[in-house]
Amino acid sequence: MKKCCNSPSRSGNFILKYLAGRNDRNAVIGDIEEEYNAKILSVGLLKAKIWYWHLVTISAFSFIIERFYWRFMMSGNYLKVAFRNLFKYKVFSIINIAGLASGMACCILIGLWILDEMSYDNFHENGDRIFRISEHHLYSDSDLISPITPAPLASYLSENFPDIVETARVFKLGSMLFNYENKRFYENSIILADKSFFQVFSYKYLRKDSENPLSSPNSIVINNSLAEKYFGDNEALGEILKVDGIELTVTGITEDIPLNTEIQFRAVISWSYLDKFSWYDSTEWGSSNNETYVMLDKNSDIFKVENSIRGVIEDHVQGSKSELSLQPIKDIHLYSLTRADTWGAILYVYIFAIIGILIMLIACINSINLTTIRAISRTREIGIRKVTGAYRKQIVSQFLGESLLLSFLSMILAIIISIAVLPVFNEITHKNYYPGNIGNAKVLTILFLVTLCTGLLSGSYPSAYLSALKPDKILRGVTSTGMKKPYLKRVLVIFQFGISIVLIISTLTVYNQVKFMLNKDIGWDKENLVCIRIRGDVRDSYEILKEELLKFKKIKGVTASLYDPAVFIGNTTGIYWDGKNTNENLSVGFNLVDSDFLKTINSDIISGRSFSSDFASDSTNYFIINESLAGYIGKNDVVGSKFTLWQNKGIIIGVVKDFHFQSMRSEIKPCVLLKNIDFLEYIIIRIDPYDNESALKLIRNKWSEILPDYPLDFHFVNESFKSIYQNEVDMSKILRYFTILAVFIACLGLFGLVSFIGERKKKEIAIRKVFGGSVSSIIRLISGEFIFLIVISSLISSPVAYILAAKWLEDFAYKVESGLTFFYLAGLFLLLIAGFTVSFQIVKSANSNPIDSISRE
Amino acid sequence: MKDLTLTEEMFLLAVWKLRDNAYGVTIRRHVSEVTDRTYPYGTLYSALDKLVRRGFLTKTESDPTPERGGRSKNYYTITADGLSALKNALELKKAMWGDMNDVILDKGLK
Structure with a gap:
């Protein structure tokens, strides 16, 4: 023998090491090795190996049996006893399991929901560098945080702040009428966006006709399900879609975007779409319509950037008091500001x-x-x-x-x-x-x-x-x-x-x-009011429609306004009256309405008169204010006194009793109504309370007669009222x-x-x-x-x-x-x-x- | 005090007989020779372990030796308790077998 000591096998040692108790580990391995070495001398290497493995195997099994078998036997007994008890005391077991299971089921569902809520906008590749600009308006009586910012802000930011490497504006249009050949449907979640949209956010194209499909004017990018709906198996790229009557070319198709994003869209229209509208001015700092998203440079300091952009709006709009801040995109859902009067998820x-x-x-x-x-x-x-x-x-x-x-x-x-x-x-x-x-x-x-x-x-x-x-x-x-x-x-x-x-x-x-x-007396009657969105050339047919509808007995009133009467979204500080403290930055709600607005929604004039079609001069120079605003003005009789809203100088012709036009979270704000038929967005129709069905049928018939190109798309005002809550x-x-x-x-x-x-x-x-x-x-x-x-x-x-x-x-x-x-x-x-x-x-x-x-x- | 099982008795006896040289290899060899059965190390060590825990044996570790791949031996020595347990086991057997002898046993059931 050359060496006295042959080590038998690593794997054999390994097995024994893990099976033997901690104390005897070394002794066991040593014992076997000693015997093995003796065996080599007496019977030769090969036989010794065979003998060794035989011994290791039987020893391993004996260790297993000695160490674990009795434990298993005992657990088996425990398990048996446990099940016996479970069945013996059936009522107890059922109550116990039912209680625990319903509690856990509730945990599962809540857990599911919470995880989903937390996952919003987590999937953007550069998510930690994308922010939405929010504007904090400081009014004298209140303040308001809004994600809606002026149109020129985006380009100003990217030109003047090197830390901001990319910007994207998003304009949420809501629902639009889509038309391709004989298919004609209203589609919701339609947005306008800058061409940088798909660079900033990680929504994926399935197909596109050029490097950046949103860069060409009049282009639209639709999602896969819309493409299938309108074009079926045919290629959608290059086809012309009519959206609210305007022809757009399909230049890209995206996958259906996930539900857990706050920027929901089914179609994106290129920003130049807005150029067709007279009210839109891309250089106007005074009005806000879109959200602005920015992507920061990898190494930039968020707080520094935030500090440097804070006063941008104040610099451009005289007399405004507001601050800009950055909201991380992942926070938008949880700390929502989009719906101004909700807390966020x-x-x-x-x-x-x-x-x-x-x-x-x-x-x-x-x-x-x-x-x-x-x-x-x-x-x-x-x-x-x-x-x-x-x-x-x-x-x-x-x-x-x-x-x-x-x-x-x-x-x-x-x-x-x-x-x-x-x-x-x-x-x-x-x-x-x-x-x-x-x-x-x-x-x-x-x-x-x-x-x-x-x-x-x-x-x-x-x-x-x-x-x-x-x-x-x-x-x-x-x-x-x-x-x-x-x-x-x-x-x-x-x-x-x-x-x-x-x-x-x-x-x-x-x-x-x-x-x-839902049941409070809100100062007007929200029941039996039908609301129809005005789009495209519907506006031109409004007067005819009104005239025709009013001929029916079941139609109690027809009017129109800029906002759904349940929610006046707009707030403005652009008001002035004689004696107003110029330092005061009062924010008031406003609405542009047709003459019969107050009559149709059933609110009461307490002094003066309402707008009337008999007075042609009512337009733009006459205002109706609510009690609350009258209180601010403070005179005994405000009717007839001078009032200015934006550039419109005129007089107050009436005071309306305070009515709820925004959520009941806040007090009824001061409010001003102005007659202006050029900016109406909704037709509001009061129908017969006892026969809604046939009144709706009348409207439907008249509508398709006068406006065959537009399928009727309406909702009840009480529904939109409910949706606030x-x-x-x-x-x-x-x-x-x-x-x-x-x-x-x-x-x-x-x-x-x-x-x-x-x-x-x-x-x-x-x-x-x-x-x-x-x-x-x-x-x-x-x-x-x-x-x-x-x-x-x-x-x-x-x-x-x-x-x-x-x-x-x-x-x-x-x-x-x-x-x-x-x-x-x-x-x-x-x-x-x-x-x-x-x-x-x-x-x-x-x-x-x-x-x-x-x-x- | 709980009685010794037969396996425990055998190992305890083996340790006692082997005196200063009682460790894994020698104990296993001795018991296997006497009984003509193979005892795997699992059985051996768990029995020894139990005896140590019951205070019948004490365990000392030797210095490592080269033929064991540098591992130490566990030497076992019997204690006074161990001895009296053995004595008890023997007494018990004697008492049980006392009124019997080989002749009667050979006759068996007859």
Whole structure:
């Protein structure tokens, strides 16, 4: 032998190393090597190798058996016992799993929604360098942050600030009439954009006819589904589409863009489209129509850039007070400024995250309560296990294991539930999730973590409590240690119902506020008003249409205005009256209207007169103001006094009673109406309240007779009025569902608790009955405790709910009073529900035959 | 005190008999020779481990030696408890077998 020491095999060592216990690892490998070396001398290398591998194999197996087999046997026993318990106490198991599963399903859906909300505009390649410019207007009475900026801003920024490497303007047109051959439809989400649009944002072309399809005038880039809709299988590139009567060449086709972007478009029209409109002036700093996006250089300092552009608007517009700032594109959705009077999605993300956590907490508490209750009947099992040598650690892991099993079963059920309710959820949230979304890695990770936490949390108390029991006491029958007064359970029940009450009150508050806003007397009549968008050459036919329609009895009035009467979008500071403080920068709402506007929408003139077609001179020189503005002007009789709006110098001819023309979040603003038929955007028709159908038919017929080129596209004003409060309506709906769920889960828990108390007081009840106690006195005995618990939890949670409700309502200038009624209602409602839940069980215990309970002893 | 199992008894006895030279290889060889069965190291070490934990054996590590690839040996020595356990096992057997002898056993069921 050349060497005394041959090392047999690395892989053999490796196997042994991992299978042998840590302490003996070296000794085992050493032993085998020693024997191996001896074997080489006696029987030769080859045989020694064979012998070696044989020994390693059998040793490996013996290690496996010795180390793991008994553990498996024991876990198998635990699993068996767990399932037996699951089936033995069916009601408990069903309540427990149902509670956990509905809580988890709610978490899945909320998680899905939150992840989706957070993913908006995350996909742009240069996303961290793209910003939207927002303008902060500082008025003397209020301020307003707006994403709409003047047209020349973009080119000014890119010329004067080297840090800004690219700019893109986006003008959202809304819906337009598309026409190709005989296909004619209104299409929404149409935007105008600079030719740099596709360089700044990462939307992908499928096909295009040149390097930059938006650079040629009169070009349009459409998405794939529009291309298929209008051109079918034929090539869309190079075809001519008529959009609101103007011919545009299709120069590019994009993929359908993802839903999670705030720059939704189905077609992009080149910026030069605007040149056709007389009102558009590309050098005008005084009016704002488009959003401006900028892309910064890779190395530039955002704060520096922001500081340097801050005063750009003030420099160009005399007397204006405003500041520019940069909003990261990813923040647009969550911290929205586009819809000036919404909070943005982030608030809802927080609200629903909290609700998800609370509901999961209620479900966990349930599980803790139920598991503990059920475990009490298992003290004997624990006693036996302990006597036969189980360590405390093992008991703990047995019970934790069981509750983990339960929570994983619930998880499976939760996935099924959430898939089942997905359609309803989609409807409420206006999203478009499909079951595959639940398979998303992030959702599953969250779900897995929630399940794990739930399992550990709900198993922790019972296992800690049960594993501490002394076997001798258990087996001698002294099991009631610490269970006589289930303080913890009471605290948990109070907590559960407290959360439920907060949720109920929040739901009632939101619901009432929404109802209040939708039904408030708004100073005009929003019902039975039909609103038709004026586009293309419709304007030319307006007078004829009006005249023709008014001949019908079912048409009560026809007028037109710049804005939908539900929302006057425009605000201006360009007003002046004699005696106005020139430093004052008052912002007022305005609307340009046709003569019968106020009459048609049914608002009241309190002094002076309304516009009338009898006075030809009404146009541009006469104004009607609202009470609020009259208050600012401050004279006793403002009718007849001089007033200036922009360049129009004239006099006030009437004062209209304050009416709501913007969201009820803010007070009714000062407002001025001006008769001007050149800028009308909507035709407004009041129809017969008793016969909407035939009135609509009349309009339809007349319309297609006078304007055959334009399909009728109308909406009801009360719909657009409702849409102002869409967020609140949605929230009210979602809250309602969540509250029902929370109360449901809490009641499940209560039901379990009552059955436990019924069980525990079985003998007491029996003895009372033997001594002549009536059924009703026994019902009082058991239910008294629950009434007490619910009253306590109402007392504790009401102030919290009150503060939350008041906080939420703070944002509304017009709001319901969150009076005490809600709290009584919420408490009463819970009492009723809880009473209903527990009554069966209580009546059952109260009616039970005493013999069944005491004869066993 | 829990009684020794047969395997435990054999290994304990082997360690005692081997005195100063009781480590993995020698114990396994001895037991295998006497019983004419192969004991894999898994069985051996888990039995020894259990005996150490019960206080019947003590374990000391030797210096590493070259023929073991530079690894140390685990030397085992019996303790007083271990000895009395062996004694108990023997007593138990004697008591059980006391009123029996080979002749009766050979007759078997007859």
